[in-house]
Amino acid sequence: MSFKKTAGILSLGLLTAALILTSTVACSSKAKEGAASEKAEPVSQEMAIKEGLNDVTGQVKSALGKYFYVAQMPGFDIAVSGNFDAATLLDKDVKLKVEFNRETPSLLLAQSIEVQEAGTLRDAAKTGLNQFKSVYTAADKNAPPDYFSQKGRSEFAALKISNITKSADWEGKGKVKVRAKFIPGAEGKPAILSVLGDKDAESAKIIVDNISEYASYYLKKLRLFDKFDFYLNIKESVPVNQRAKSKEVFHADVVFAGLY
Secondary structure (H helix, E strand, O other): OHHHHHHHHHHHHHHHHHHHHHHHHHHHHHHHHHHHHHHHOOOOOOOOOOOEEEEEEEEEEEEEOOEEEEOOOOOOEEEOOOOOOHHHHOOOEEEEEEEEOOOOOOEEEEEEEEEEOOOOHHHHHHHOOOOEEEEEEOOOOOOOOOOOOHHHHHHOEEOOOOOOOOHHHOOOOOEEEEEEEEEOOOOOOOEEEEEEOHHHOEEEEEEEEEEOHHHHHHHHHOOOOOOEEEEEEEEEEOOHHHHHHHOEEEEEEEEEEEOO
16 A cells, blocks of 8 residues: 555656646747747837937827827927828828927927828838828928927916915916816807816816917827816906806916826
8 A cells, every 4th residue: 555655646746747847838838929929010119319300200199280299209299380280190100301409309390291102001011012192391490389398387387276266376477387177168168177176176267268289289199188287378367256156267378288
């Protein structure tokens, strides 16, 4: 009986070792297959930008009016001039010539745009056909007038509304920055900024008379977020006797909206 028990234990040990070895080999093979699969799917590479004219190739992921964003160029917006509508480029593969100027560090000015005529850049790589059609040539090299520079943020002081009846919190402040949610206007009513106070509770509302195209572009570009820092030019206050019911405190023009 002792011999049989010893033989059984040895057999079990050998079987366990074999299973562990088989499992290790299988895991190793899967890891190699995963690595090979990752190599087969090239990852988009970010492009280096230098002062002056640059060649850019990529896919347009967000666009509105004069502005658009290419996935391969994180950190930059691209602007067009004239009557060209950048929204026509959405989801298309493009070849661009863009101008970089350190005076507008987050903005590239498109000088020419070509659009992939059929399929995608990946299809073109497979078929060898790489046909692009010219759709835009710059009218000038100036940034759009509503472009909001990073340098301009320092001119806007953070606004804190302690009480909707306390007009001194905002009157005479001019340029301010406020954390808020954007509520689009509907049925002829203006858009509203729902100002966020402690614990993100609504502390007041601001009536939006105008919002720049650049700010609207950023709201679309950052559509996965619902809270922004809005940069405002304060206008007239709402009469005190109307504030208690609506929580609306003043009118403003929005010049920019971002995550900070």
